[in-house]
Amino acid sequence: xxxxxLSIAALAxxxxxxxxxxxxxxxxxxxxxxxxxxxxxxxEQLTREAIESYADIVHASYADSLAAAEAMQVEIEAxxxxxxxxxxxxxxxxxxxxxxxxxxxxxxxFYEGPIDNAEDGPEGFINAWPMDESYIDYAExxx
Numbered sequence: 250x251x252x253x254x255l256s257i258a259a260l261a262x263x264x265x266x267x268x269x270x271x272x273x274x275x276x277x278x279x280x281x282x283x284x285x286x287x288x289x290x291x292x293e294q295l296t297r298e299a300i301e302s303y304a305d306i307v308h309a310s311y312a313d314s315l316a317a318a319e320a321m322q323v324e325i326e327a328x329x330x331x332x333x334x335x336x337x338x339x340x341x342x343x344x345x346x347x348x349x350x351x352x353x354x355x356x357x358x359f360y361e362g363p364i365d366n367a368e369d370g371p372e373g374f375i376n377a378w379p380m381d382e383s384y385i386d387y388a389e390x391x392x
Contacts, residue, residue: 307354307357310350310353310354310357311354311357313350313353314347314350314351314353314354316350317343317346317347317349317350317351318347318351320343320346320347321340321343321344321346321347323343324336324339324340324342324343325340325343327339327340328340358372
């Protein structure tokens with residue numbers, strides 16, 4: 250998982266440096282005004298590679314989270330079959346182990362993707378809140 254975080258940081262850094270380098274033009278303008286001839290074209294191959302890399306990172310994050318959730322399910326079932334301090338401790342430990350990869354996937358939740366899709370996304374079944382937190386504005390009566 251740390252490799253994934255490092256990959257994301259490296260990709261972001263490359264993108265920032267590439268944008269900063271291409272923002273200046275030969276005529277001294279900053280290239281930000283509409284219609285400016287100094288605005289760089291997107292490299293289709295580089296864009297495709299960046300999107301594929303991002304998709305690989307997202308897929309790996311969800312795969313890690315799924316594997317940890319499945320391991321947790323095994324421990325929960327063992328606890329339910331034979332409740333004891335040992336099986337309870339194992340279930341708790343598996344929950345703690347599953348939280349890290351799950352938390353790393355939460356960054357992908359807020360763009361109407363497959364998890365938080367309003368029509369058929371499983372968000373309400375995954376988290377305790379059966380609602381989309383991004384729609385909450387404020388709490389009434391809590392001044």
